[in-house]
Amino acid sequence: MRSLDGMYDLLSDAGIFRRAPWRPLDVVWSEKGLMIKRLFTDMISAEFRANGYEEILLPAFIPDRLLSVEPAHYRDVHRLSYGLASDPECYLRATSECQFAALIAADPAPTSPRRLFQACAVYRRESPDESLPMLRCAEIDPFIEAMTFSGTSPTETERQVSVYESIFRRLCLPVDVVVRPPWDTFPEATQTVAFDMLIPGLGVVQVATVHDLGTSFARVFALRGRDGALLQHSSSGISGRALASALIVHSGGDRVLTPTCLSPTLVAYEPSVPEGLREAVSRCVGASRVSAWDAGAPSVCQAPIRIRVTPDGAAVMTTALGKHVTVPCRSVEHHIRPVLADYDEHLTTRAKRRLACGNGAHVFVADLPWCGQVTCLMPQVARHPRKQFMGCRRSPRQRGKCRHCGSGQQYTARLAVAV
């Protein structure tokens, strides 16, 4: 894998984005990059819709009288100098739990479970030292947040976790699903499930989170189901950081590779492909995802499949990972989807290998019995620059002894160790 700066140069050469000339931490999305960004948002939105979530869009301005109702909140929120005519004290949305809760509170007869999501931008203060283009920035766009209000929080939290597992399968990203320890959960959450990736050169990158917020918002917003019981609340978010991670993990050398769900062109055809076959391919994957192969153009951002026809009339599909599949022209339609699925599968296998030994460093994950005390494990980890705390395993609590202090085990800590 390239260095991060080298990766930004590659993505810029591929026409995906470039650094803003007035501030290198900001990016300007190019036309091809915008197509990829829309595919990312559309794919995630489709996953939530398929799981019973209804899409809405809330205002970006949050009045203080609404934000201050929340028991504890994400702290790094931008305050607007002028506010609104109706609300002089006003903030830019960093997350929208209070708005979603207020919406449910205004519903005279809320159905349960109520599953909602929005695709938007959020704005958070970032320290200049930690900012990275696309990965950690003040304007987070896209940001897809989903909320559930129900009588069965654990079930709904698990439902959201399974949606994200499906999303990361489609992005061909091997993520590690961990539970954050109590001192590192989202404000008001009884549990935060995080999807982490250990990217060589970047360390642990959190690409999505699911929070079980219990009844904390229901208490202050008086959210009750038809049976009078307080509603349970789960929230989750995934951002362009997951998109950036996919571009970084799958690309390298002089090529940008994307999983099929993010590929503007799925099939590129060479001049040897006759019109009838082009139409058959278009019927299979959609006309907007098929284009002519331009031999003269830089091929840094490649379609997953390139197709040509041999002089003896066979169709050869070559994937961007170098695999060739030869089939009769008449049966191309039946083979395109399986070849695309095979390409994604190989991209996932390749990503696992690249994450484990990128940049010449081999990284492995170690599980340690842990009492859960910050003072116990964290100082030891901090002393070792090659170790990084990732979170805790989601497995049931075990009855061992803490590896460090010998007291009762509360968690199984996951550490990334570079060797």
Ligand SMILES: [Zn+2]
């Ligand atoms: Zn201990």
